[in-house]
Amino acid sequence: MPDYVVGIDLGGTKIMGAVVDAKGKMVSRVMKLTQAERGPVPVLDRIVDVIKEAVSASAGGPADRKRIGMDNIAAIGIGSPGPLDPDKGIVVFTPNLPGWRDIHVVEYVEKATGKKVFMDNDVKVGVLGEQAFGAGRGVRTLIGLFVGTGIGGGVIIRGKLHRGFSKQAGELGHTVIDYKGPKCGCGQSGCLEAMASRQAMCRKIAEQVKAGKETVIRETDPMQITTRMMVDALRKKDKVVTDVMTDALEILGIGIASISHVVSPEMVIIGGGIVDALDDEMMDVIVNSAKKRALPLVMDNVKFVRASLGEDAGVLGASVLARQGLTGER
Amino acid sequence: MPDYVVGIDLGGTKIMGAVVDAKGKMVSRVMKLTQAERGPVPVLDRIVDVIKEAVSASAGGPADRKRIGMDNIAAIGIGSPGPLDPDKGIVVFTPNLPGWRDIHVVEYVEKATGKKVFMDNDVKVGVLGEQAFGAGRGVRTLIGLFVGTGIGGGVIIRGKLHRGFSKQAGELGHTVIDYKGPKCGCGQSGCLEAMASRQAMCRKIAEQVKAGKETVIRETDPMQITTRMMVDALRKKDKVVTDVMTDALEILGIGIASISHVVSPEMVIIGGGIVDALDDEMMDVIVNSAKKRALPLVMDNVKFVRASLGEDAGVLGASVLARQGLTGER
Numbered sequence: 001m002p003d004y005v006v007g008i009d010l011g012g013t014k015i016m017g018a019v020v021d022a023k024g025k026m027v028s029r030v031m032k033l034t035q036a037e038r039g040p041v042p043v044l045d046r047i048v049d050v051i052k053e054a055v056s057a058s059a060g061g062p063a064d065r066k067r068i069g070m071d072n073i074a075a076i077g078i079g080s081p082g083p084l085d086p087d088k089g090i091v092v093f094t095p096n097l098p099g100w101r102d103i104h105v106v107e108y109v110e111k112a113t114g115k116k117v118f119m120d121n122d123v124k125v126g127v128l129g130e131q132a133f134g135a136g137r138g139v140r141t142l143i144g145l146f147v148g149t150g151i152g153g154g155v156i157i158r159g160k161l162h163r164g165f166s167k168q169a170g171e172l173g174h175t176v177i178d179y180k181g182p183k184c185g186c187g188q189s190g191c192l193e194a195m196a197s198r199q200a201m202c203r204k205i206a207e208q209v210k211a212g213k214e215t216v217i218r219e220t221d222p223m224q225i226t227t228r229m230m231v232d233a234l235r236k237k238d239k240v241v242t243d244v245m246t247d248a249l250e251i252l253g254i255g256i257a258s259i260s261h262v263v264s265p266e267m268v269i270i271g272g273g274i275v276d277a278l279d280d281e282m283m284d285v286i287v288n289s290a291k292k293r294a295l296p297l298v299m300d301n302v303k304f305v306r307a308s309l310g311e312d313a314g315v316l317g318a319s320v321l322a323r324q325g326l327t328g329e330r
Numbered sequence: 331m332p333d334y335v336v337g338i339d340l341g342g343t344k345i346m347g348a349v350v351d352a353k354g355k356m357v358s359r360v361m362k363l364t365q366a367e368r369g370p371v372p373v374l375d376r377i378v379d380v381i382k383e384a385v386s387a388s389a390g391g392p393a394d395r396k397r398i399g400m401d402n403i404a405a406i407g408i409g410s411p412g413p414l415d416p417d418k419g420i421v422v423f424t425p426n427l428p429g430w431r432d433i434h435v436v437e438y439v440e441k442a443t444g445k446k447v448f449m450d451n452d453v454k455v456g457v458l459g460e461q462a463f464g465a466g467r468g469v470r471t472l473i474g475l476f477v478g479t480g481i482g483g484g485v486i487i488r489g490k491l492h493r494g495f496s497k498q499a500g501e502l503g504h505t506v507i508d509y510k511g512p513k514c515g516c517g518q519s520g521c522l523e524a525m526a527s528r529q530a531m532c533r534k535i536a537e538q539v540k541a542g543k544e545t546v547i548r549e550t551d552p553m554q555i556t557t558r559m560m561v562d563a564l565r566k567k568d569k570v571v572t573d574v575m576t577d578a579l580e581i582l583g584i585g586i587a588s589i590s591h592v593v594s595p596e597m598v599i600i601g602g603g604i605v606d607a608l609d610d611e612m613m614d615v616i617v618n619s620a621k622k623r624a625l626p627l628v629m630d631n632v633k634f635v636r637a638s639l640g641e642d643a644g645v646l647g648a649s650v651l652a653r654q655g656l657t658g659e660r
């Protein structure tokens with residue numbers, strides 16, 4: 001079997017691709033803008049371009065690196081925003097890519113490259129990457145939560161991405177926190193995502209600004225509040241921002257507790273831009289809340305760690321997806 | 331390998347035992363009162379008595395049944411109230427059995443019988459029984475919820491009881507519904523158990539009686555309200571009882587939705603005395619709430635069914651636990 005696979009991380013803004021060996025070493029890594037506004041087919045073509053360029057780039061390395069060509073690529077893995085059907089290889093719909101409705105990504109890329117292609121949800125693939133090559137290395141059962149505009153997650157059980165019957169398992173952002181709580185983008189009420197995502201934090205901060213509360217933030221439009229502003233305000237001990245974020249992180253901990261009662265992970269990996277920017281003291285707010293809200297037997301000895309692969313989690317996870325797909329493990 | 335195992339269901343009131351073949355056929359079934367007030371050792375001895383009597387009873391069957399003796403018993407499975415440590419075979423503590431603290435059940439029964447013994451939480455073992463021989467036959471990934479005084483549950487993933495890192499996974503009664511909600515027995519707030527168990531329903535009905543609301547129920551003490559009274563009141567279209575129970579069943583559905591986002595089961599099995607007594611219309615309250623509160627892709631085509639083994643779920647599940655334990659599958 002050829003030693004390499006290509007991992008692709010398809011995002012609304014950019015497409016990343018890497019040629020990856022079995023140990024998670026990236027022998028090349030390329031990036032292109034997605035240009036999502038041009039519609040599905042141009043984006044699919046750009047995915048194929050990224051694959052080809054990643055392979056070419058890996059072939060052009062130092063002399064001590066063996067030449068890698070398409071023949072050395074065993075398969076391709078793709079992490080894509082969803083919802084998607086991983087078995088059929090179809091992106092059903094995604095707010096991040098305008099005009100995408102039932103797009104047969106896997107079929108298109110397989111035809112264009114002649115390789116087996118495997119696809120799953122981008123965040124779940126990222127959690128798989130962290131489990132294989134990042135913060136979760138060697139851990140068999142873990143959950144990962146990524147706090148961004150929304151909250152994405154993934155569940156690894158016995159070393160594999162848990163997909164469940166619908167292949168949609170691991171939608172951790174839609175864990176209920178307050179069944180009569182704020183509306184979520186999914187249409188429900190009081191989901192974790194509606195209460196502890198960056199968007200939820202910004203909304204609450206903006207409300208306080210509008211209400212005339214004393215804070216270093218001046219924006220009344222939540223969309224204008226950046227991660228940078230929030231982290232600066234935290235450093236300045238701004239009460240409004242500190243309180244809003246503490247509440248949100250406590251709620252994140254409660255969600256982790258609730259999920260842990262179901263899954264009982266050995267490790268909880270937490271990532272995403274806003275979390276990456278937090279100091280350890282704020283991270284402890286999450287951990288302490290989770291420990292306080294869970295049955296001690298479930299939470300004893302559970303490790304809480306930061307995601308460690310940054311933006312490489314996607315391509316590395318996609319490489320694992322490709323390998324597991326080939327061996328029928330996934 | 332001998333063809334039979336013994337399944338034991340240890341309860342606060344009674345101990346049930348059965349000799350069970352590989353297809354889930356009980357060739358004998360015996361019951362003794364637990365007499366929990368006599369303390370741990372007498373109860374352990376009664377478990378051993380039940381095992382021996384179940385084997386003797388199976389040996390005394392009709393002429394066309396082959397004689398079964400202790401030599402034909404491959405292993406013993408026990409479902410016990412928890413919390414417990416299934417690996418060490420220790421019941422850590424349990425409110426149902428006074429004086430039980432770190433009781434080495436497995437070791438005791440192994441010494442007394444000379445057989446391998448496997449133990450897990452009674453409700454989880456019951457879900458395993460339903461999966462193997464009851465409502466969930468042939469279904470690989472499912473969740474089970476049993477509504478009683480509390481709410482117990484279990485998660486089956488790929489045909490096995492999911493235990494997770496702590497071996498305590500599947501504590502579905504402690505799924506969060508309302509993070510600022512009513513106190514739960516576990517010390518947290520707004521758990522499913524605190525809001526949708528029989529106890530929670532009775533508490534709310536009693537409050538309404540005290541408040542002078544018009545209802546056929548007369549009891550102001552929640553402990554005096556029986557399942558029979560509640561079901562009779564439902565039949566009489568009693569508004570107080572109907573409203574309280576509808577709210578509780580909707581909340582149960584919300585809990586199922588939240589859990590399903592994590593696990594994505596193919597089937598949801600619902601049981602327990604109060605649920606068994608509900609008509610199909612009230613069962614639909616649970617199903618409709620779960621479907622309304624979950625992402626459609628997760629909940630599409632999920633089957634909602636009633637538990638079908640009644641009080642035999644425990645001994646049958648314990649027999650599966652024993653067999654899986656022997657083959658290292660569990």
